[in-house]
Amino acid sequence: MSGFRTYEVYQRTRxxxxxxxxxxxxxxxxxxxxxxxxxxxxxxxxxxxxxxxxGNAFWxxxxxxxxxxxxxxxxxxxxxxxxxxxxxxxxxxxxxELEVLRCLERAADQQGEAxxxxxxxxxxxxxATEVFARLPFELLCTAMAVEPTTDLAxxxxxxxxxxxxxxxxxxxxxxxxxxxxAWAAPLLEQRRSGDGDDLLSIVARVxxxxxxxxxxxxxxxxxTLHGVLANLWCRLLTEPELMDEVxxxxxxxxxxxxxxxxxxxPIVSADRFTRHEVERFGxxxxxxxxxxxxxxxxxxxxxxxxxxxxFDLHRRDLCQREPRGQYRADGLPSxxxxxxGAPSRHPAVPEDRPRSRYAIVRDLASTTTxxxxxxxxxxxxxxxxxxxLRSLRIGEPHTCWSLPVVRG
Amino acid sequence: xxxxPFHQVLDETLRLSDPSPDAAGARxxxxxxxxxxxxxxGRASDGTPLIDPRLFDSAEFQRNPYPYYRIMRDHHPVxxxxxxxxxxxxxxxxxxxxxxxxxxxxTIPKGMSNGVLGNTQLELSGIEHRRxxxxxxxxxxxxxxxxxxxxxxxLAAEMIASWFDGTAPxxxxxxxxxxxxxxSVELGKAFANEFPIRVVCQVLGFPDEARSQFFYxxxxxxxxxxxxxxxxxxxxxxxxxxxxxxxxxxxRRVQPTFLYDDAGDPIGKDIISELCTTVVDGDLLSAExxxxxxxxxxxxxxxxxxxxxxxxxxxxLQHRDQFDRVRADPTLWDAAFHETLRCASSIGGQPRxxxxxxxxxxxxxxxxxxxxxxxxxxxxxxxVFADPERFDVFRPDLHTGKIIRSGVDRxxxxxxxxxGVGPHLCPGAWISQQESVLGSRVLAAALDARxxxxxxxxxxxxxxxxxxxxxxxxxxxxxxxxLTLEDASR
Numbered sequence: 001m002s003g004f005r006t007y008e009v010y011q012r013t014r015x016x017x018x019x020x021x022x023x024x025x026x027x028x029x030x031x032x033x034x035x036x037x038x039x040x041x042x043x044x045x046x047x048x049x050x051x052x053x054x055g056n057a058f059w060x061x062x063x064x065x066x067x068x069x070x071x072x073x074x075x076x077x078x079x080x081x082x083x084x085x086x087x088x089x090x091x092x093x094x095x096x097e098l099e100v101l102r103c104l105e106r107a108a109d110q111q112g113e114a115x116x117x118x119x120x121x122x123x124x125x126x127x128a129t130e131v132f133a134r135l136p137f138e139l140l141c142t143a144m145a146v147e148p149t150t151d152l153a154x155x156x157x158x159x160x161x162x163x164x165x166x167x168x169x170x171x172x173x174x175x176x177x178x179x180x181x182a183w184a185a186p187l188l189e190q191r192r193s194g195d196g197d198d199l200l201s202i203v204a205r206v207x208x209x210x211x212x213x214x215x216x217x218x219x220x221x222x223x224t225l226h227g228v229l230a231n232l233w234c235r236l237l238t239e240p241e242l243m244d245e246v247x248x249x250x251x252x253x254x255x256x257x258x259x260x261x262x263x264x265x266p267i268v269s270a271d272r273f274t275r276h277e278v279e280r281f282g283x284x285x286x287x288x289x290x291x292x293x294x295x296x297x298x299x300x301x302x303x304x305x306x307x308x309x310x311f312d313l314h315r316r317d318l319c320q321r322e323p324r325g326q327y328r329a330d331g332l333p334s335x336x337x338x339x340x341g342a343p344s345r346h347p348a349v350p351e352d353r354p355r356s357r358y359a360i361v362r363d364l365a366s367t368t369t370x371x372x373x374x375x376x377x378x379x380x381x382x383x384x385x386x387x388x389l390r391s392l393r394i395g396e397p398h399t400c401w402s403l404p405v406v407r408g
Numbered sequence: 409x410x411x412x413p414f415h416q417v418l419d420e421t422l423r424l425s426d427p428s429p430d431a432a433g434a435r436x437x438x439x440x441x442x443x444x445x446x447x448x449x450g451r452a453s454d455g456t457p458l459i460d461p462r463l464f465d466s467a468e469f470q471r472n473p474y475p476y477y478r479i480m481r482d483h484h485p486v487x488x489x490x491x492x493x494x495x496x497x498x499x500x501x502x503x504x505x506x507x508x509x510x511x512x513x514x515t516i517p518k519g520m521s522n523g524v525l526g527n528t529q530l531e532l533s534g535i536e537h538r539r540x541x542x543x544x545x546x547x548x549x550x551x552x553x554x555x556x557x558x559x560x561x562x563l564a565a566e567m568i569a570s571w572f573d574g575t576a577p578x579x580x581x582x583x584x585x586x587x588x589x590x591x592s593v594e595l596g597k598a599f600a601n602e603f604p605i606r607v608v609c610q611v612l613g614f615p616d617e618a619r620s621q622f623f624y625x626x627x628x629x630x631x632x633x634x635x636x637x638x639x640x641x642x643x644x645x646x647x648x649x650x651x652x653x654x655x656x657x658x659x660r661r662v663q664p665t666f667l668y669d670d671a672g673d674p675i676g677k678d679i680i681s682e683l684c685t686t687v688v689d690g691d692l693l694s695a696e697x698x699x700x701x702x703x704x705x706x707x708x709x710x711x712x713x714x715x716x717x718x719x720x721x722x723x724x725l726q727h728r729d730q731f732d733r734v735r736a737d738p739t740l741w742d743a744a745f746h747e748t749l750r751c752a753s754s755i756g757g758q759p760r761x762x763x764x765x766x767x768x769x770x771x772x773x774x775x776x777x778x779x780x781x782x783x784x785x786x787x788x789x790x791x792v793f794a795d796p797e798r799f800d801v802f803r804p805d806l807h808t809g810k811i812i813r814s815g816v817d818r819x820x821x822x823x824x825x826x827x828g829v830g831p832h833l834c835p836g837a838w839i840s841q842q843e844s845v846l847g848s849r850v851l852a853a854a855l856d857a858r859x860x861x862x863x864x865x866x867x868x869x870x871x872x873x874x875x876x877x878x879x880x881x882x883x884x885x886x887x888x889x890x891l892t893l894e895d896a897s898r
Contacts, residue, residue, distance in 0.1 A: 013524075015640070015647050023637045025465075028434035028491075053639075054465075056493035056778050079774075084490065088772070129415035129424070137414065150412040157421040165491040167458035168450045172421070175453055274776070288761070288776015290493045392422060394434040394491070401424055 013051075021046055024054045033391045036268050036398065037309070040297035049281035057271075057290040058283070061297035063304040065281055066336060069272055069293055075280075076272040076291060081218050085162045085174060091181070091211030093219045098353070099202045100216065105354040106197070107143035108364045115139060116368040120375055125382065127237075127372075128403035132229040135368065136222040145198035146187070155179045159218060166393060180217060181210035188213065224337060225361050227266020227399040229368060231389060232256055234400040235264075235311060237381045245313065247377070250370055255313050255320070257365045262318060262335025263311045264389060266397040268296040295336040296398070304333050378408020434491065436460065438468040440873045443880045444797060446475035456483050461491040471872075471882035474797055477785035486771040494778040495771070498785035500792045500825065502768060504815060506760055506781050507830040510534070513760035513779060515832065524629050524642040525707055526700030530832070541835060543686055544679045544701065547611055547667075548839045558670040560607055560842065564850040567599050571893075572858065577602075589895040592865045596718055596888045599851070604713035604843050608706050611839075613665050613678025618652065622706075625649045629703060630711050646703065653680075653702060654695040660684040661692075679705065705836070713840040715754030715885025716745065717847060722881065722889050723748055723799045725864045730801045735852050741845040743808040744801045746824060750787045751799045752881040753826035757783040784883065786825040793822070811837045859897050865890035 022042045026032060032039055043050045044061035052059055060066055069076050082088050094100050115138045116131075123130040137156050141148040155176045162173025184200065192204040203213050236243045236256075246252050274289045285291065300308040306317055319332035337358075354360075372379065381387065382404035391398045419425055441447050447468065449460045457479050463469045469476060480487050480498045487496040497503055506513045514533050529540040546552055570576045571593060580597035584590040605626065606619075614622060625645045632642015657680075664681035666674040676682070683698045693701075724731040724744060734740040760779045765772060773779060788796040793805055807821040815829035816822065827834040834840075855862055868890035870879040879886075 013639075013643055015644050020640050025637070030435070033434075054492060086488065086771070126415060129418050130413070133418050134414040148414075150417060153414055153417045154421060157418060161422075163490075165461055165489070167460050171450070171452050171458060273774070286761070286776060288774060392424075401422075 022050075024052050027052060027055065027059070028394050033394065033398075034388070036294075036296045036391075037300060040294045041300065043294070044297040044301060049283045051283075052292070055290075055292075057292045058281075058285060059292045059294060059297075060281060061294045061301075063298040063301035063333060063336075066293045066295070066298040067333075068280075069291060075275055075278045077275050079271070079273060081163045082215050085170065085177075085218075087162075087174070087177065087215070091209065091213075091215035094203055094206060094208055094212055094216045095219050097202070097206060099206070100199065101354040103197060103199050103202055104143055104220075104357075105360055107139055107199075108360045111142050112139060112364045113367045113371055115142060116364075116371045117375060120372060125404055125406070126402060127233055127379075127405050128230045128387075128400050131372075132226050132233070132403075135229070136225050139225075139364075140199075140217065140220075140222075143199045145196065145200065152183070155183070156217075159214070160222060161396075162218060163395075164393065165395065169393075177214045177218065180214040183210070184213040185210035221357060221361070223266055223397040223399075224261075225365060227397045228257060228260050228337070228361070228365050230400040230403065231264040231266060231398075232260040232365070232369065233372070234387045234389060234403060235260070237379070237403065237405065238387060242311075242313070246369075247373055250373065252313050253369050253373075254362070254366045255315075257362055257369065258318060258320065258335060259311060259313060259315060261337040261362075262299045262305070262315075264398070265295045265299060265335065265337040266399045267337060268391070268398045269294045293336075299335050376407050379405050380408060382406050434462060436462040436466065438463060438466045440468050441472055441475075442874075443472050443872065444475055445472075446479060459484055459487055461489040464489070464492065469883070471880055473784060473883050474788050477782065477788060478790075481785060481789055481791075485769045486773070488771060488773075494780055495773050496780050496782055497768070498782045498789075500786040500789035500822075503757070503781045503783065503786040503825055504829055506779065507758070507825075507828050507832065508814075510537075510831050512763050512766060513781075514763050515760060524632050524639070524646050525703040526646065526696065528700050528704040530704065533831075537831060539688060540701075543688075544682060544705070545835045547676075547679050547682070548836055550838075552667075552675055553839055553842060555669040555675050556611070556667065557842065557846065559610070561846050561850055562670075563606060563610075564599075564603060564847045565854070567603055568851055568854045571598055591893050592868060593891045593893055594868075594888050595721060595891055596714065599847070600714045600717040600889075603717075603847055604840070605706060605710045607839070607843055608709040611667065611679055612702060612705060613660075613667070613680045614702070615656070621652075622649075626706055626710060630707060646699070649703065650696060650699040653699045656680065657684050657695045657698055708834065709836045709840060711885075712754040712836070713843050716748060716840060716844045718886050718889045719752045719754070719881055720744055720748040720844060720848065721891070722864070722878075722886055723751060724801075725862070725891075726878065727799055727801075730799075734801060735856070738849050738852070740801060741848050742841065743806075744848075745841055745844050746808040747799060747801045747803065747806060749826035750793065750806055750824035752885070753783065753787070753824075754885045755783065755826070756883055757781045757785075757825075758828060758832070783825040783828070811841070855893070859895065861894045861896040863892045863894075865892045 022039060026039055040061055043059050048060070048062045048065060050059040050061070060069060080088070080093065082090065082093065116135060119131050119134055119138060137153055138148055140156070141152070146152070158172040158176035159180060160173070161169040162177055164170045164173060187200050188204040188208065188210060191201040194201055200213070203216065208216075236246060246256055270293050272291045272293060274285045274287055274291065276287045278285045299305070302308050304317075305315075317332060319334040321334065385404040387400050387403045389398055389400050392401065439447050449463070450458045452458060459476070459480060463476060477498055480496060485497070485499050485502060487498070489496060497506060510533055515530060515537070529537050532540060571581060576598050580594045582592045584592070602623075605623065609619060609622065625648060628645035629642045629649075632638045632640070632645065636642070660681045661684045664677050664685060666681070667676060667678050669675050680698065680702065683693050683701055686693055724734060730744075734744050758781050760781055762773050762775050762777050762779060764775045767773070787793070790796050793803070805820055805822065807816040807818070807823045809816070811823070811827060811833075813829065813833045823829070827837040864878065866878060871877065872879045
């Protein structure tokens with residue numbers, strides 16, 4: 001009988017073990033949506049494994065603790081988005097199929113830059129909503145080899161909220177899931193016999209249904225590309241000296257992307273669940289416990305990064321390679337950005353496999369940033385604009401939702 | 409993208425420019441609705457009403473929960489609340505089945521109480537649970553309880569007599585300046601807050617000289633349970649209590665103290681002395697374990713019974729015809745007590761954790777998930793109780809007789825869920841019924857004897873949103889109850 005215990009195991013919270021510095025409701029407050037950093041810093045410095053009773057979660061906030069959970073598949077499980085929105089078993093996630101991975105890599109590497117330049121050229125005045133938010137959608141349409149229509153855009157955007165705790169958004173998301181499946185079904189049928197290398201043909205050839213495609217899109221990461229670009233450009237446009245420095249040396253673009261992923265990760269936390277009772281971080285975590293891993297806290301952990309709150313293009317203590325859990329290339333820690341999923345635990349990516357999604361996003365963000373620097377060299381914030389980052393809702397990306405600009 | 413630019417679709421779907429508050433963060437101000445009506449939280453495509461989990465943190469839900477529980481029972485009998493990472497189970501049959509299945513729905517220590525109360529039997533299962541529960545359970549039931557009834561009655565009579573001889577607690581009684589025969593009494597301060605704790609302290613054998621300190625510890629602990637913002641005060645108070653109990657335990661191990669009946673004959677050791685000499689698994693209980701038991705007995709027996717007494721008088725006085733019949737026939741107080749608990753009990757429900765994956769009403773709950781069994785909702789389930797929102801002492805579908813661990817379903821009558829059912833049935837159910845019923849009988853008799861007419865002092869009680877009618881009880885118990893006492897002979 002797994003988990004059924006009659007013996008006595010418990011930890012009583014004792015005086016001094018709970019903190020007066022933070023109240024649990026602050027972790028779901030509007031202040032957290034705008035700026036989670038000071039709040040999670042309190043947790044990191046005072047209660048590194050914080051029991052959040054109202055949210056029924058354990059917050060883990062130190063860098064080494066967070067990465068240790070990521071690599072620990074034996075003790076912690078990731079629950080899929082399908083599971084979270086109650087559609088477990090409704091469709092298959094084909095995102096790990098080699099052909100699907102190759103297809104997405106191809107779209108990003110071969111067409112990403114062209115898409116970015118086209119979308120930028122069509123921009124009328126808002127870099128965040130007209131370019132960065134649109135980019136992942138255009139990329140997906142390219143990968144599927146379909147026309148980006150208004151209806152499809154609507155479906156796509158609703159779909160991204162299918163896991164929301166907010167009931168209307170969740171309802172719209174689930175409806176979108178159904179719409180996407182119905183939209184894809186005839187296309188899959190058409191392309192099943194062809195030899196196309198687009199996403200729909202590949203899904204069709206492995207026997208995928210409309211529901212399988214919908215779930216595959218649901219499980220994809222769309223937020224990191226959008227978020228890292230918006231967060232980086234929000235900073236570049238509000239700090240002219242930084243902008244000048246990056247303009248002067250395009251080699252710094254990749255460092256700027258990586259430092260953004262560390263300093264302002266768009267996905268500020270990720271959830272894992274204990275597979276069984278685990279004793280970690282000085283606590284007994286019961287089976288099925290929600291462990292909330294705070295990237296915002298871990299990436300600003302002074303135990304790991306010097307002056308962690310400073311955005312520094314020339315950081316010597318940040319790994320320039322992809323994060324691989326506790327394995328540190330060059331002995332250096334990487335910024336944690338979760339939208340890319342759990343870091344690969346393989347010491348090296350084999351030649352015949354596509355690059356990791358992390359690497360694809362990093363490279364496309366760099367390419368796009370260089371393209372904007374070239375195509376719109378005089379870009380500056382619109383008068384009176386004060387762009388800031390915020391999450392629209394608890395659990396949603398922490399990013400810049402409005403970046404009004406003029407071309408100079 | 410010729411029809412409509414992407415950023416407009418973005419704005420429309422994410423409502424970026426929508427300033428309405430329900431599009432913002434994790435707090436939402438729900439409109440206060442007339443009692444019994446739910447506000448609109450939207451509907452699914454098939455017309456099913458939706459539940460917004462922010463509701464559970466709202467003032468509206470606190471005062472007017474029942475229409476929302478009805479939506480949950482009818483449309484979302486297992487509601488997965490991803491904001492609070494839990495599941496809400498709301499139908500009577502499901503709550504009952506969950507309580508009776510203590511293997512599938514376990515009580516392992518994840519509850520809100522264990523920081524403050526410590527590890528108690530609330531959070532144990534199986535043999536460990538039975539062993540600890542039996543340590544003192546017998547003090548709260550049967551003969552041991554029956555023999556102490558005269559003492560409980562006398563305590564109630566003393567406390568109520570103080571209303572009329574000028575020794576009532578400060579601030580509990582206000583005499584009308586224009587008409588000295590008319591006075592207002594706050595039933596909580598003057599009686600209900602302290603009475604159950606004094607009864608429980610006696611059974612525990614807690615020394616009288618520490619009683620005032622004890623009230624402070626007790627209220628800090630009750631206000632500091634798990635998720636509250638004053639948890640650190642509760643934890644501090646718990647430690648102070650434990651330090652005090654440690655000395656007490658050292659004495660009682662050597663020199664136990666006893667409970668006596670009205671004739672002065674010993675009934676047995678008091679609970680603390682009993683625990684001091686009890687051996688579990690070949691070892692004496694530690695001061696920490698004994699403190700946890702004290703905290704549980706007092707926590708379980710104080711606040712809940714206080715609430716039952718206040719809610720019962722509040723409801724009865726709003727249903728004058730029923731009040732008059734209960735006063736005319738004091739045997740009806742038991743039915744009034746049970747109908748009060750069905751209608752508005754002090755405790756909303758109990759947490760359980762799934763031992764394995766379980767699917768209920770099509771919702772799969774993974775192993776280890778927190779499942780909130782909602783007693784409030786089960787007691788208002790019209791699959792079991794007709795017209796459940798109505799307070800009716802004489803309702804034909806409620807069992808008002810002896811409380812039985814397995815629950816009662818006989819002659820069309822069902823037990824209410826306020827005490828739960830199954831192995832974890834409230835061990836204080838019997839003593840709390842005795843306290844509430846005896847206390848109310850003594851109070852009613854004292855008022856009759858002095859020819860006093862009693863009513864609710866509506867001027868001192870909070871009004872509902874219409875500004876005139878009395879505020880509903882909502883979740884839990886009312887905080888205070890102001891009564892007017894008038895000379896009935898005038």
